[in-house]
Amino acid sequence: MGETDAVPHLSVDAHRAALRRLVGPGRAVTVPLDRAACGRRLASDLVATDDLPRFDSSAMDGYALGPGDGLTWAVVDDVPAGAVPRVALRTGVAARVMTGARMPVGAVAVVPVELTDAARTGPAPDSVTVSAVPEAGRHVRRAGEDVRTGDVLATSGTEVTPGLLALGRSAGCADVEVWASVRVAVVATGSELVDPTRTAGPGGIHESNSEMLAALAADGGCEVVEVLTCDDDPDRLRALLDRLDASGGVDLVVTTGGVSAGAFEVVRQVCEPLPIFSFDHLAMQPGGPQGQGRWGDTPVVCLPGTPVGAFVGWRVLVLPAVDAGHGVPPRPGVDAVYDGPARTFRPRTTQFVTAVHHADRGTVTVPDSRHLRALAEADCLVEVPPEVDRLEPGDAVVVHLLGRP
Incomplete structure (x- = not known):
C-alpha cells in the first residue's frame, strides 16, 4: 500500500x-419586478395586488352592443384602451371599443369590427350593421377571470421568468422578494x-x-x-x-x-x-x-x-x-449509457470524467483529448462511484450536466 x-x-x-x-x-432581498429580476428565485410567494383583468374589457377591436337583437345599432360612444366609457348602453345602441378597453355599463357582448360594415380606421360611424348578434359575453374578458387580488401567482423557490414577470406586473406587483x-x-x-x-x-x-x-x-x-x-x-x-x-x-x-x-x-x-x-x-x-x-x-x-x-x-x-x-433545487443527475473506451479507476475514489452527453441517444462519450482540451469539449461530468473501479461500454452511469439547469 x-x-x-x-x-x-x-x-x-x-x-x-x-x-x-x-x-x-x-x-432575501426585495427588488423591482423587472428584467433584472429574471433568472432569480422567489424568497417568498408572489401575491397579486390587483385583479386581472382589472375591469370587464373588450377582447377585440369592434363594437360593444347593448341589449337587443337587431342587426343595425346606433353608435353612441368611442372607447379606446385607457379611456373611461362616457355612456351606458341601452337597448339598440353600441359603442366602438378597442382591444383592452373598458366595457361600457350595460354592454352585453362585443362583435369584432370585421363582422360589421364599419371601416377599421377613421372616426366612429353614427351607426353600425353587424352580420349577426353575438351570444352574451362573447369577446368580453371579465374582471378577475385570470387573477383575483390575493391570489398566489408563484410560490417561494419559483424562478422569475419573463412570463412570470408579465403576470406579476399585470396583477399589480411592482416588487418581488428574491434570494x-x-x-x-x-x-x-x-x-x-x-x-x-x-x-x-x-x-x-x-x-x-x-x-x-x-x-x-x-x-x-x-x-x-x-x-x-x-x-x-x-x-x-x-x-x-x-x-x-x-x-x-x-x-x-x-x-x-x-x-x-x-x-x-x-x-x-x-x-x-x-x-x-x-x-x-x-x-x-x-x-x-x-x-x-x-x-x-x-x-x-x-x-x-x-x-x-x-x-x-x-x-x-x-x-x-x-x-x-439562491433557492435553486438540487440538480439531479441524468441516467445514461457509457459509450467510451474501457477505463480503470483508482479504487475507493469517486471519479469525475469529462464527457459529452448525447440526449437523443441517452449515451455519453469521452472526448478524444486530454485534460483541458477534453474539458473544453465536455458538456457533462460522468460520476464514477467509489465502489466502481472499471467502466465498460454499455455500462449504466449517472452524469451531471454542465451549465444552467
Missing part, C-alpha cells in the same frame, strides 16, 4: 455538506502565474483559473465582485484576505492553488494554522486536495490549482452550496 493510500480520505458528500454549512442560508446573488471574490494563487497578455518566461504559466472560476460563478447566478491573483508571499495573501473580509461586500471567497502538501502552498500555509480552517484530501479525482473555513466573518473555499481540478471542485462541491443560497 502506498503512502497516499494510507491517508484517510474525506468523502465527497461529507465535504459538500461542510461547504453547505459554511456558505449558510441565502439572503440575493451570492457575492463572490476569486483569488488565484501562485508565483508562477502570468496573465496571458504577458510573456510567461521560462518558469511561468499562463493563468486561467481566476477567469474560469469567475465565469462559473456568474453562470451559477453569483455576483462576481473581484477577480484577483496573488503570488506565494504569505503576507500579501493575508492582506488581501483582510481587505476582502473588511469590505463587507463579499459573501464568499474562492481561492485556487496552494492547498497541497508542498513547501510553497501559500493558501494552506496562511489558513491552516487557524482553528476554523480545515484542509483535507478527498476521496475524489480530479481535485482531491480541498480546504474550507472562515477568514474573519467571510467564508473561504480553497480549490486546487489544476484547472480541471478547480473546475470539478466548483461544479461538484461549491455550486450545490451556492445553489442552496
Whole structure:
C-alpha cells in the first residue's frame, strides 16, 4: 500500500455538506419586478395586488352592443384602451371599443369590427350593421377571470421568468422578494502565474483559473465582485484576505492553488494554522486536495490549482452550496449509457470524467483529448462511484450536466 493510500480520505458528500454549512442560508432581498429580476428565485410567494383583468374589457377591436337583437345599432360612444366609457348602453345602441378597453355599463357582448360594415380606421360611424348578434359575453374578458387580488401567482423557490414577470406586473406587483446573488471574490494563487497578455518566461504559466472560476460563478447566478491573483508571499495573501473580509461586500471567497502538501502552498500555509480552517484530501479525482473555513466573518473555499481540478471542485462541491443560497433545487443527475473506451479507476475514489452527453441517444462519450482540451469539449461530468473501479461500454452511469439547469 502506498503512502497516499494510507491517508484517510474525506468523502465527497461529507465535504459538500461542510461547504453547505459554511456558505449558510441565502439572503432575501426585495427588488423591482423587472428584467433584472429574471433568472432569480422567489424568497417568498408572489401575491397579486390587483385583479386581472382589472375591469370587464373588450377582447377585440369592434363594437360593444347593448341589449337587443337587431342587426343595425346606433353608435353612441368611442372607447379606446385607457379611456373611461362616457355612456351606458341601452337597448339598440353600441359603442366602438378597442382591444383592452373598458366595457361600457350595460354592454352585453362585443362583435369584432370585421363582422360589421364599419371601416377599421377613421372616426366612429353614427351607426353600425353587424352580420349577426353575438351570444352574451362573447369577446368580453371579465374582471378577475385570470387573477383575483390575493391570489398566489408563484410560490417561494419559483424562478422569475419573463412570463412570470408579465403576470406579476399585470396583477399589480411592482416588487418581488428574491434570494440575493451570492457575492463572490476569486483569488488565484501562485508565483508562477502570468496573465496571458504577458510573456510567461521560462518558469511561468499562463493563468486561467481566476477567469474560469469567475465565469462559473456568474453562470451559477453569483455576483462576481473581484477577480484577483496573488503570488506565494504569505503576507500579501493575508492582506488581501483582510481587505476582502473588511469590505463587507463579499459573501464568499474562492481561492485556487496552494492547498497541497508542498513547501510553497501559500493558501494552506496562511489558513491552516487557524482553528476554523480545515484542509483535507478527498476521496475524489480530479481535485482531491480541498480546504474550507472562515477568514474573519467571510467564508473561504480553497480549490486546487489544476484547472480541471478547480473546475470539478466548483461544479461538484461549491455550486450545490451556492445553489442552496439562491433557492435553486438540487440538480439531479441524468441516467445514461457509457459509450467510451474501457477505463480503470483508482479504487475507493469517486471519479469525475469529462464527457459529452448525447440526449437523443441517452449515451455519453469521452472526448478524444486530454485534460483541458477534453474539458473544453465536455458538456457533462460522468460520476464514477467509489465502489466502481472499471467502466465498460454499455455500462449504466449517472452524469451531471454542465451549465444552467
